Amino acid sequence: xxxxxxxxxxxxxxxxxxxxxxxxxxxxxxxxxxxxxxxxxxxxxxxxxxxxxxxxxxxxxxxxxxxxxxxxxxxxxxxxxx
Amino acid sequence: xxxxxxxxxxxxxxxxxxxxxxxxxxxxxxxxxxxxxxxxxxxxxxxxxxxxxxxxxxxxxxxxxxxxxxxxxxxxxxxxxxxxxxxxxxxxxxxxxxxxxxxxxxxxxxxxxxxxxxxxxxxxxxxxxxxxxxxxxxxxxxxxxxxxxxxxxxxxxxxxxxxxxxxxxxxxxxxxxxxxxxxxxxxxxxxxxxxxxxxxxxxxxxxxxxxxxxxxxxxxxxxxxxxxxxxxxxxxxxxxxxxxxxxxxxxxxxxxxxxxxxxxxxxxxxxxxxxxxxxxxxxxxxxxxxxxxxxxxxxxxxxxxxxxxxxxxxxxxxxx
Amino acid sequence: xxxxxxxxxxxxxxxxxxxxxxxxxxxxxxxxxxxxxxxxxxxxxxxxxxxxxxxxxxxxxxxxxxxxxxxxxxxxxxxxxxxxxxxxxxxxxxxxxxxxxxxxxxxxxxxxxxxxxxxxxxxxxxxxxxxxxxxxxxxxxxxxxxxxxxxxxxxxxxxxxxxxxxxxxxxxxxxxxxxxxxxxxxxxxxxxxxxxxxxxxxxxxxxxxxxxxxxxxxxxxxxxxxxxxxxxxxxxxxxxxxxxxxxxxxxxxxxxxxxxxxxxxxxxxxxxxxxxxxxxxxxxxxxxxxxxxxxxxxxxxxxxxxxxxxxxxxxxxxxxxxxxxxxxxxxxxxxxxxxxxxxxxxxxxxxxxxxxxxxxxxxxxxxxxxxxxxxxxxxxxxxxxxxxxxxxxxxxxxxxxxxxxxxxxxxxxxxxxxxxxxxxxxxxxxxxxxxxxxxxxxxxxxxxxxxxxxxxxxxxxxxxxxxxxxxxxxxxxxxxxxxxxxxxxxxxxxxxxxxxxxxxxxxxxxxxxxxxxxxxxxxxxxxxxxxxxxxxxxxxxxxxxxxxxxxxxxxxxxxxxxxxxxxxxxxxxxxx
Numbered sequence: 001x002x003x004x005x006x007x008x009x010x011x012x013x014x015x016x017x018x019x020x021x022x023x024x025x026x027x028x029x030x031x032x033x034x035x036x037x038x039x040x041x042x043x044x045x046x047x048x049x050x051x052x053x054x055x056x057x058x059x060x061x062x063x064x065x066x067x068x069x070x071x072x073x074x075x076x077x078x079x080x081x082x
Numbered sequence: 083x084x085x086x087x088x089x090x091x092x093x094x095x096x097x098x099x100x101x102x103x104x105x106x107x108x109x110x111x112x113x114x115x116x117x118x119x120x121x122x123x124x125x126x127x128x129x130x131x132x133x134x135x136x137x138x139x140x141x142x143x144x145x146x147x148x149x150x151x152x153x154x155x156x157x158x159x160x161x162x163x164x165x166x167x168x169x170x171x172x173x174x175x176x177x178x179x180x181x182x183x184x185x186x187x188x189x190x191x192x193x194x195x196x197x198x199x200x201x202x203x204x205x206x207x208x209x210x211x212x213x214x215x216x217x218x219x220x221x222x223x224x225x226x227x228x229x230x231x232x233x234x235x236x237x238x239x240x241x242x243x244x245x246x247x248x249x250x251x252x253x254x255x256x257x258x259x260x261x262x263x264x265x266x267x268x269x270x271x272x273x274x275x276x277x278x279x280x281x282x283x284x285x286x287x288x289x290x291x292x293x294x295x296x297x298x299x300x301x302x303x304x305x306x307x308x309x310x311x312x313x314x315x316x317x318x319x320x321x322x323x324x325x326x327x328x329x330x331x332x333x334x335x336x337x338x339x340x341x342x343x344x345x346x347x348x349x350x351x352x353x354x355x356x357x358x359x360x361x362x363x364x365x366x367x368x369x370x371x372x373x374x375x376x377x378x379x380x381x382x383x384x385x386x387x388x389x390x391x392x393x394x395x396x397x398x399x400x401x402x
Numbered sequence: 403x404x405x406x407x408x409x410x411x412x413x414x415x416x417x418x419x420x421x422x423x424x425x426x427x428x429x430x431x432x433x434x435x436x437x438x439x440x441x442x443x444x445x446x447x448x449x450x451x452x453x454x455x456x457x458x459x460x461x462x463x464x465x466x467x468x469x470x471x472x473x474x475x476x477x478x479x480x481x482x483x484x485x486x487x488x489x490x491x492x493x494x495x496x497x498x499x500x501x502x503x504x505x506x507x508x509x510x511x512x513x514x515x516x517x518x519x520x521x522x523x524x525x526x527x528x529x530x531x532x533x534x535x536x537x538x539x540x541x542x543x544x545x546x547x548x549x550x551x552x553x554x555x556x557x558x559x560x561x562x563x564x565x566x567x568x569x570x571x572x573x574x575x576x577x578x579x580x581x582x583x584x585x586x587x588x589x590x591x592x593x594x595x596x597x598x599x600x601x602x603x604x605x606x607x608x609x610x611x612x613x614x615x616x617x618x619x620x621x622x623x624x625x626x627x628x629x630x631x632x633x634x635x636x637x638x639x640x641x642x643x644x645x646x647x648x649x650x651x652x653x654x655x656x657x658x659x660x661x662x663x664x665x666x667x668x669x670x671x672x673x674x675x676x677x678x679x680x681x682x683x684x685x686x687x688x689x690x691x692x693x694x695x696x697x698x699x700x701x702x703x704x705x706x707x708x709x710x711x712x713x714x715x716x717x718x719x720x721x722x723x724x725x726x727x728x729x730x731x732x733x734x735x736x737x738x739x740x741x742x743x744x745x746x747x748x749x750x751x752x753x754x755x756x757x758x759x760x761x762x763x764x765x766x767x768x769x770x771x772x773x774x775x776x777x778x779x780x781x782x783x784x785x786x787x788x789x790x791x792x793x794x795x796x797x798x799x800x801x802x803x804x805x806x807x808x809x810x811x812x813x814x815x816x817x818x819x820x821x822x823x824x825x826x827x828x829x830x831x832x833x834x835x836x837x838x839x840x841x842x843x844x845x846x847x848x849x850x851x852x853x854x855x856x857x858x859x860x861x862x863x864x865x866x867x868x869x870x871x872x873x874x875x876x877x878x879x880x881x882x883x884x885x886x887x888x889x890x891x892x893x894x895x896x897x898x899x900x901x902x903x904x905x906x907x908x909x910x911x912x913x914x915x916x917x918x919x920x921x922x923x924x925x926x927x928x929x930x931x932x933x934x935x936x937x938x939x940x941x942x943x944x945x946x947x948x949x950x951x952x953x954x955x956x957x958x959x960x961x962x963x964x965x966x967x968x969x970x971x972x973x974x975x976x977x978x
Contacts, residue, residue: 057617060724
């Protein structure tokens with residue numbers, strides 16, 4: 001069987017988790033929000049030393065916001081549900 | 083601190099310099115990692131962090147100590163109830179309230195008579211859950227404290243201890259305290275009484291200006307099944323707001339006096355379905371045949387919850 | 403990417419509710435055992451109760467309900483299809499578990515004298531124990547895991563169980579969703595506690611992760627149990643729940659009920675006849691939603707200010723705290739507006755209904771050495787407290803099994819085959835994005851399996867699911883995270899096929915909306931008062947068969963049966 005080829009498009013999406021860079025302390029070694037996310041959608045941008053939402057797969061469950069030591073995380077309801 | 087730090091082994095050895103870093107945020111993050119390991123050997127490091135120069139680190143340490151139920155931890159946390167920083171004080175109070183072992187309550191006893199109202203109410207709040215007999219005297223003394231928060235927590239300690247000789251004082255608060263929430267919790271705390279001595283206070287509470295107090299009074303009268311309250315509960319069922327009437331109906335069902343029949347039957351026509359349902363249940367519990375005709379009508383109530391309750395009540399009449 | 407092998411005595415897969423309890427209990431039973439808790443996310447905040455729980459729905463507390471009464475209640479709620487021994491074992495151990503959790507620091511509501519503040523919500527027994535401060539329950543579990551020195555690995559996604567050459571359980575395969583490393587974990591006994599199949603139907607919003615259940619619970623456990631040869635039961639008894647429309651979280655009638663809140667139709671009238679949360683209740687809900695009195699609302703606007711602020715505090719800090727934010731966005735204030743409700747997409751979940759891996763009263767599955775607990779184990783209507791009680795049973799049983807048995811022998815070819823299957827999406831140079839395949843698969847689940855169930859539609863659904871099986875070979879993952887989603891699509895597809903096949907097999911209607919078959923509208927006790935079991939047969943095909951009911955241990959006497967019937971609805975028609 002010949003392997004099919006695929007063409008892919010980049011789709012934009014608005015993500016529900018916002019990080020306040022001023023408050024985020026990932027540059028000091030904090031990974032709390034990344035650790036607690038059940039869906040593993042958050043990551044640390046190593047160049048900036050700040051957390052961000054890497055995958056649009058949020059259950060708006062809020063451990064990231066609740067457990068953040070500095071209150072840097074804000075979870076909005078995903079746009080499709082709002 | 084340095085001695086304990088040098089004892090950190092393996093992966094955690096890398097934490098030592100961060101725990102002692104000049105940057106408070108780095109110290110705080112390192113502390114979170116340390117606590118995550120859950121090793122009891124590290125508890126002294128967390129306790130030491132309660133004295134950190136930075137309030138953020140102190141708060142974090144107070145939070146991270148939750149679950150470590152020993153006297154040293156409790157004593158160190160209690161000392162933070164007088165911290166300059168409100169966040170640290172609140173975190174310490176919260177963690178203390180999660181203590182579970184009676185031993186850990188012993189160092190809190192001096193704080194339960196402390197002159198600072200915040201420290202005193204936090205200590206009493208923590209002691210409530212522990213049911214430490216020695217907490218009785220500080221709690222009794224706190225019943226007359228000027229601060230309502232302190233009085234509220236003192237009532238909690240005595241209610242949970244089920245201290246019989248505190249009943250007169252609790253009854254006094256239920257009737258006369260200036261704070262409505264204190265009156266409400268004192269009314270609820272009377273629910274461990276073994277005799278009718280608390281009846282006058284509960285009947286007075288049934289006439290309180292503040293409806294949650296009346297609700298609590300009706301509930302407690304039901305819990306104690308105080309037959310002497312039947313008349314007053316009937317009056318409540320006839321005149322109060324529906325929320326309180328519901329509790330009165332439930333209490334009358336538990337007491338089981340057929341004198342309540344006319345008022346309960348009349349309640350089957352009240353506008354609030356929640357009350358009609360409770361009245362039907364109570365009529366079933368009383369089990370008097372005089373309610374049959376009214377319950378028959380209620381089986382056609384527009385509210386299915388009332389219909390169900392009426393059908394089950396009729397079964398109970400049948401069985402009685 | 404590496405292959406990492408390790409050996410333990412007891413392996414617990416799933417660190418949500420039942421899993422941590424199983425791990426702690428196995429370790430307590432024998433501290434010399436090497437117990438490993440393997441979790442796909444992070445144990446601190448994983449599973450159905452990641453943000454806590456606002457109450458117990460099925461607490462059997464002395465003085466308020468008896469175990470016998472509870473067994474009768476659940477037998478009636480599940481239309482007679484129960485193994486009563488499993489329900490009774492739960493009920494008899496429910497109170498001891500509440501007491502133990504209380505000692506651990508889980509907060510249950512108590513009155514001003516320190517007694518549990520039980521609330522009467524159901525008509526027969528009293529089972530509701532509120533937990534207004536239940537938000538820290540995961541923290542409490544985590545602390546116990548640390549105290550008992552259970553080993554934990556986070557971010558490992560289990561894919562298939564390892565079965566020994568003699569048919570005994572031998573461990574699990576897994577991969578790291580951050581590094582892609584392949585793990586072979588050998589164990590003498592395994593506890594499966596992977597939660598519901600919560601990513602089966604597609605939510606009406608179309609958002610893949612806007613599910614009722616925690617979307618991490620994608621049905622991995624159901625799929626793994628099936629491929630290991632375990633029997634599953636009651637798969638056709640779907641989970642469908644009433645919820646807040648669009649937000650898709652629970653409306654929490656059990657929380658608001660004791661305060662006087664209730665579910666109404668658009669006229670502000672109550673309409674639910676059925677007492678216990680069941681398929682009957684969902685059928686009434688469905689009828690009202692689609693009838694002239696719809697839609698359906700949660701009504702709180704008649705309550706006093708003091709009561710409403712208390713409800714807000716509980717609902718907006720517990721279980722699904724973002725609901726407050728959702729209401730704010732829509733301008734919904736409980737004081738002024740009723741909350742619009744809907745029913746959820748379908749799922750498989752024994753915690754709320756009855757679909758799961760078949761277990762006995764010791765949490766043993768039909769595979770030697772494999773135990774299961776929580777939402778994925780078939781003990782109907784078990785909820786959170788049932789997950790804890792069966793977690794305890796599973797942990798203790800698994801410890802005993804590990805003490806009595808060695809490691810099973812495993813062929814090297816089994817390891818190679820699974821590693822090839824798991825790494826394939828990463829090794830392909832291009833292919834189908836997992837999210838796209840998942841979207842299509844779950845839309846097909848809605849189109850063909852959402853009750854009322856129609857035979858011809860379900861057959862067409864099976865054709866579509868077969869076609870998607872071919873698409874699995876085209877899945878492409880750009881990184882280990884996407885690989886996790888790709889492997890979840892495998893599990894979701896298995897669950898979809900199971901749901902269709904079990905539903906087709908039971909040619910009657912039962913459990914209200916959960917199994918309402920338009921072409922077999924009547925309940926048929928003569929032929930179908932049995933469990934429908936599903937397994938992988940000797941020919942490696944998915945097959946169903948009947949398992950007779952165990953004799954009841956608690957008699958359902960006529961009077962009582964009549965009392966329960968008085969709580970049921972009397973409408974027969976199932977609108978298509």
